Amino acid sequence: MQKTADMIDVPPARRLLDTASRLFYAEGIHAVGIDRIIAEAGVAKATFYKHFPSKDDLVVAHIEEQDWQGRAYVAALPARQPREMIAAILGRIGDAATDAGYRGCVFLNAAAEYPDPDSAVRRAVDARRAWYRDSLHKLCAASGDRSPAITAGLLVALSDGLLEGAYLDDPARVPSLIEEAIARLLPDA
């Protein structure tokens, strides 16, 4: 692929990561080869292997960037009551679900392709999940929930399930399910 106008002055590592994220997400990680990524990014193979020692390093960078974006979203939320914070975090699922090109959770999809729990990819996914669970746990505890670990566990499961449902079933149903889930799962509505 020729470099297009919007690629000008964008460094190769950035172009590679953007292209890889798009292709990995849309088509699956194993299904997308290095040749394809460098062609669409307009980067030479040697340049790729200079910035990323192996394909797995690129995959990990992709996962970590997605993780970072999610954390940034939560960090940027205005301070509100814990319950509203939880609603805002889960509400992002509804937003993602109704996006065009939505193809499920980046982390769940990646984990499905990496069976080895000790692999770098799975470690990156684990880190994300630990952060997400912990964030919800803290909010549940702050809201006065007497069993914040269990409630957080249910919210994590709900999040995962709704992300999958938005991919495989009807995305339009997701926002109302989120609303209803919060009403039923969080105590003393």
Add this chain to the structure above:
Amino acid sequence: MQKTADMIDVPPARRLLDTASRLFYAEGIHAVGIDRIIAEAGVAKATFYKHFPSKDDLVVAHIEEQDWQGRAYVAALPARQPREMIAAILGRIGDAATDAGYRGCVFLNAAAEYPDPDSAVRRAVDARRAWYRDSLHKLCAASGDRSPAITAGLLVALSDGLLEGAYLDDPARVPSLIEEAIARLLPDA
């Protein structure tokens, strides 16, 4: 691989499907090649392509068999109150989660590797999900739930999420989460 004693008189198609199911589930579908499957099943390549016109046909057969086993489990449940039936169906998730070698939901993992919603694999996954949702919907309606579609949607999401959580987080937590989910999601406990 040599045929082992337990393979004697097991027809090739059966050995192929058993071997493929085991490998696909444990290592991922794209990650396992035909050569490996026929070697471990002790079947010649020509015999494989006689029984399954392509690898995708084998994948679909694998998905459909897993689907069939789940349906058989539900069909064999003794008739009880709807609420108990729901508990039994979700309870199977807890059983699976604590199995050695558990690696997540067969259908979710497969869907992650097949982006094209019109592919035969995705259609097989869709059929499974439609059956599962419908089964829960009927039970919710029979239990007197005033919004059975929403409750069923939440139960499907919970199921998916707990299956993923059992794979990626702590399987030991799953059974108690199932119990708690039923208590909070089903009305008039």
Add this chain to the structure above:
DNA sequence: GTTGAAATAGACAGACCTGTCTGCTAGCGT
């Protein structure tokens, strides 16, 4: 200008992929 770093194109190796094909063997019904 010159030097050096960074990026380019693209060949190459070695492995693996799906799917086809040829030839051989073993067993079974008639």
Add this chain to the structure above:
DNA sequence: ACGCTAGCAGACAGGTCTGTCTATTTCAAC
């Protein structure tokens, strides 16, 4: 005894995969 079917073994074609390598070009700093 004969033919037929099913299965076995393995070569082969054509493609793709990751990762390495050579050789060239661009460009900025000095």
